Amino acid sequence: MGNHDVLLLLDLPNDILELILLSLHSPLWIIWAASTRRPVVVCTYYNRQGSLRPRFEPSPSAATIAARHFSLDFVPARSDECGWAIKDSRGSLLLLYSEEPKSWRRELIVCEPLTRRHVVxxxxxxxxxxxxxxxxxxxxxxxxxxxxxxxxxxxxxCSEEGCHIRACMFTSGSLYWREKSIPTPPKILPIGFAEGRRYWHFGEKTTTVVALDQSTLKFSSFVLPGDNKDRRKVILTIGCDGEVRIVVDGHGNILKSFARQKGAGGQGAEEWVLEKTIHVSAAMLGLPPQLKFFDLTWDQPEDAGMVQIRGYHGGASKILMRFHLDMETMEAHCLPVPSSDVDYRISAYPLEFSWPLRFRACTDNNT
Structure with missing residues (x-):
């Protein structure tokens, strides 16, 4: 089917299109044929010389979809100085924001490009x-x-304001925000997001962690056991059991993995225990002996039980390697050297078609 045929199909009257859909053997055919994605790409930094409107970059598999279904020309017009920026995407929806530096005007909208609807x-x-x-x-x-x-x-x-973390939740159809906050020291660092919760950490000799449940808007805090004053990075990973792990990167090529202890604590408290201590070395990993220093990278893999580590010499040598480490088996897998022409300012936001509940239910079986 060519592009012209696709356009004719999309422009059919609803009653004729309904007859065509009813004649299909299974609604799954529609989903398999049309459930392609177009990542929405927007620069992190504004392109002052060009258009400030976010653009959609088509994936090869979506080349036959009419571009008009993915345009953002229906959102309210903004001045050239601010424009709209994409903050997040989920399903078929986009979250856009705009801030005018001169007037301090700030706007937030949720929109659906496929149906050309938006809500301020x-x-x-x-x-x-x-x-x-x-x-x-x-x-x-x-x-x-x-x-x-x-x-x-x-x-x-969710924002860090002064000496507290503030979390606000807005639900469609309402007119106000629910809000919760928790006091924190001025110097608090984000760890990341995993399994529905966001994490931060602070402290000099000990490591105190603050967690926010995104769904319930509930804060909690706990202290990781032991002396972690030499920590350099704190990251999140998922263990092979599907549970969150907090990994602390310390001096001396030491990695400490902490796990949440089930059933511990009372009155809503939670307790984390030291699960494993790993002394990373080139000999242990079967890597070149010139690699003397190892540390966690900020970008971590999504694979269960894996962490990404950078190994380097530390002197005049330019030897630098990145690899994935399986914290269960201690097996290391070297990664290719990243290309120097990669533009890290570009972020991709996946966008999906919104399927009726009847179609979504059909994906659970092979009818």
């Missing part, structure tokens, strides 16, 4: 700087696996 989200009180805040799209019933759409979404805003 009222600002929380006091307002939040959208550019620096964490902003996430969630399904309205995320805990029970509910779908997300223009009538069933939530927006989470």
């Amino acid at each position: 989200i009222p600002p929380p009180n006091p307002p939040v700087f959208y550019r620096s805040a964490i902003a996430v799209l969630l399904a309205a019933d995320d805990e029970h696996g509910g779908g997300i759409g223009m009538s069933s979404f939530r927006v989470l805003l």
Whole structure:
């Protein structure tokens, strides 16, 4: 089927299109044929010389989809100085924000390019700087696996303001934000996100961790056992059991992995225990002996039980290697050297078609 035929099919009257769809053997045929994605690409930094409107970059498998279904020309027009920037995407929805530096005007919208609909989200009180805040799209019933759409979404805003972390939640159809906050020291560092929770850490001799449940907007805090004053990085990974691990990178090529102890603590408290200590060395990993120093990288793999580590000489030598380390088997897999022409300012936001519940139910079987 060529591009012209696809356009004719999309322009058919609804009653004729319904007859065609009813004649198919299974609704799965529609999903398999059309469930392609187009990543939405927007520069992290504004391109002052060009258009400030985010653009869609088609994937090769979506070349036959009409481009008009992915345009953002339906969102409210903004001045050339600010424009719209993409903050997050989920399902068929995009979360866009705009901030005018002169007037301090800030706007946040949720839109669906396929149906060309958008909703303006009222600002929380006091307002939040959208550019620096964490902003996430969630399904309205995320805990029970509910779908997300223009009538069933939530927006989470999370910002570090002074000596506290502030979290705000907006639900579609409402007019106000729910808000929670927790006091923290001025110097608090983000760890990341895993299994529905966001983590931060602080402390000099000990490591105190603050966690936020994105769905319930509930904060909790705990102290990692032991002396972690020499920590350099703290990252998250998922163990082979599917549970979150906090990995601390310390001096002397030492990695400490902490796991949450089930059933420990009382009255909502949680306790984490030291699960494993790893002394990373070139001999242990079967790597060149010139590699003397090892540390965790900020970008970590999604594979269970894996962490990404950088090994280097530390002197005039330019030997530098990156590899994945299986924390269960201690097996290392070297990674190719990243290309120097990679543009790290580009972020991709996946966008999916919004399928009716009847179609989504069909994917659970082979009817």
